[in-house]
Amino acid sequence: MKTTIQIKEMKKNKEKITMVTAYDYPSAKLAEQAEVDMLLVGDSLGMVVLGYKSTIEVTVEDMIHHGMAVTRGAKDTFVVIDMPFMSYHISTENSLENARRIIQKTNAHAVKVEGAAQHILDLTERLTVAGVPVFGHLGLTPQSVHVLGGYRVQGKNRETAKQLIIDAKNLERAGAIGIVLECVPDLLAKYISEQLTIPTIGIGAGMDCDGQVLVYHDILQYAVEYTPSFVQKYEEIGNRTKEAIKKYCSDVKTGQFPTNSHKFSMEPSLMKEIIQEENQ
């Protein structure tokens, strides 16, 4: 398993860091077997596996339930888990308690929080001191979709770009072990990556981040409603699943399934006797 130190070393050695989301036992197991560097139990699970409209509906309980399945499936991979909507804004006590429950129940290695407001910087310090590594997430922060006015590229003008640079540096200073940069222009992501000693993990943030992350269901095209333009599709699992299930149904209807190799037998004479006894 990659440690926080090894992940930082990878940036120094210019070795790209790979991260993919996982939401359950099979996705975690397959991603681990594919030798991904880090797994993210993303709150995107609300949208891609629970069918919610946005990540805003996701609860701490949802994250714990799915996080537990992920760490059972991937016993030897570094697992980051999202703190969901409003679970780290109410008070320091409430935030620490939510992080404690998430980490102790799931055995994930680090939590991820969106934004870099003062209370998030403070929480990052408090959690780090308490032994919980913290990942940052800047740029398009989906939990703030209604403040941002949609899933849009962030940091395109002077003020917002400068603020993103300040936010990234503040998160590093607060002790964050890495930062996800989502939907920011490539030149800005490159500059931020150069300015930090902790790795940046990009999603729609160009080629010059220290690593990349994508949503599992996007890579595989597994029943996703839409696909952001920054996604590379590597499979058509949704279509393949549909075809397989259609074939199964048609085999049942036409009597081509089940066959002799799918059945269990008994002594025919015994069944004969049973039927005779039934008719007495």
Ligand SMILES: Nc1nc(=O)c2c([nH]1)NC[C@@H]1CN(c3ccc(C(=O)N[C@@H](CCC(=O)O)C(=O)O)cc3)CN21
């Ligand atoms: N399937 C899936 N993939 C994701 O990456 C993802 C989720 N769901 N749900 C949670 C958030 C939401 N995310 C999103 C959603 C939409 C765009 C999107 O449509 N972006 C436009 C950019 C528009 C612009 O130019 O400003 C794009 O064309 O990609 C981006 C990120 C990322 N996360």
Ligand SMILES: CC(C)C(=O)C(=O)O
């Ligand atoms: C897209 C990644 C970075 C994420 O936060 C998620 O999957 O929830």
Ligand SMILES: [Mg+2]
């Ligand atoms: Mg997320």
